[in-house]
Amino acid sequence: MNIAIIGCGKMGRIVERAARERGHRVSVVVDPFITGSEVPAGTLLRKTVEEAENLHEADVAIEFSQPGAAADNIKALAKRRIPAVSGTTGWYGRMDEVKEAVNAAGSSLLWAANFSLGVNIFYRIAFNAAALMDPFDEYDAGGFEAHHNKKADSPSGTAKTLAEGIIKRMERKKKPVYETLDRPPLPGEFHFPSLRVGSLPGTHALVFDSPADTIEIRHTARSREGFASGALVAAQWLVKCPGPGQAAGGARRGVFTMDDVLDELGVKSTK
Numbered sequence: 001m002n003i004a005i006i007g008c009g010k011m012g013r014i015v016e017r018a019a020r021e022r023g024h025r026v027s028v029v030v031d032p033f034i035t036g037s038e039v040p041a042g043t044l045l046r047k048t049v050e051e052a053e054n055l056h057e058a059d060v061a062i063e064f065s066q067p068g069a070a071a072d073n074i075k076a077l078a079k080r081r082i083p084a085v086s087g088t089t090g091w092y093g094r095m096d097e098v099k100e101a102v103n104a105a106g107s108s109l110l111w112a113a114n115f116s117l118g119v120n121i122f123y124r125i126a127f128n129a130a131a132l133m134d135p136f137d138e139y140d141a142g143g144f145e146a147h148h149n150k151k152a153d154s155p156s157g158t159a160k161t162l163a164e165g166i167i168k169r170m171e172r173k174k175k176p177v178y179e180t181l182d183r184p185p186l187p188g189e190f191h192f193p194s195l196r197v198g199s200l201p202g203t204h205a206l207v208f209d210s211p212a213d214t215i216e217i218r219h220t221a222r223s224r225e226g227f228a229s230g231a232l233v234a235a236q237w238l239v240k241c242p243g244p245g246q247a248a249g250g251a252r253r254g255v256f257t258m259d260d261v262l263d264e265l266g267v268k269s270t271k
């Protein structure tokens with residue numbers, strides 16, 4: 001695939017390196033705040049999507065920018081009919097407007113708040129486990145998430161997706177509670193607090209506990225490479241590229257998420 005990188009910060013750089021390592025080509029980088037010396041050799045740097053004259057050569061654009069920039073970037077890519085994979089978070093208040101623009105232009109977008117393949121598979125393992133455990137009242141359910149002490153938000157977006165998905169699949173659990181409790185949880189509460197310590201890697205754990213035993217399911221992130229790798233898998237899926245280093249086969253039209261990718265990869269889920 002020929003890839004355009006929109007937003008060349010920490011994630012953009014990792015995606016760029018991972019793409020090259022897999023034999024893809026990165027032709028253009030769009031970022032208004034970096035200089036040419038920060039861009040890999042052979043790659044054109046442009047400040048906006050509109051200014052990037054060779055963007056039409058790209059099969060797909062991978063966008064990791066900033067909350068205030070993502071919606072406009074995706075709309076500008078749609079206008080030029082460049083399929084977009086966006087990992088930027090914090091712009092979802094503009095989702096309806098962005099979806100409308102993508103669909104009206106007959107273009108494509110695949111977005112995810114977490115591109116890690118492991119996390120997306122973990123969601124399905126956790127949701128299936130919740131549905132399986134629901135009839136067994138002796139097993140209480142809860143969990144926790146832990147991250148480094150520089151993380152700005154709490155609970156993590158991943159924790160919210162997990163807790164909300166579990167509530168949907170357990171009759172016995174009605175409401176996620178993320179705060180520390182100074183009382184025992186009430187019936188129906190699903191307790192899922194956050195811990196922030198040192199440089200702990202992102203961890204999400206789900207616990208089913210009975211008087212006799214415990215079942216624990218846990219995902220621990222080791223690095224940001226997993227996000228980049230998932231974004232590249234998503235990009236390949238979006239433009240029907242059969243494998244790393246191979247040519248795109250034509251873009252799917254519409255708005256998609258990692259759920260669509262996993263469905264097609266055959267990762268079974270309890271709806």
Ligand SMILES: NC(=O)c1ccc[n+]([C@@H]2O[C@H](COP(=O)([O-])OP(=O)(O)OC[C@H]3O[C@@H](n4cnc5c(N)ncnc54)[C@H](O)[C@@H]3O)[C@@H](O)[C@H]2O)c1
Binds near residue numbers: 031032069073
């Ligand atoms: N979905 C996921 O799996 C995932 C994983 C990690 C991070 N993220 C999200 O991705 C985003 C980027 O994360 P990061 O760690 O790379 O941040 P970063 O701050 O290191 O990089 C952001 C880059 O975007 C650039 N930028 C700003 N305005 C722009 C614009 N209008 N057009 C293009 N580029 C612009 C900045 O100059 C900077 O280089 C954040 O929203 C973060 O929460 C998502």
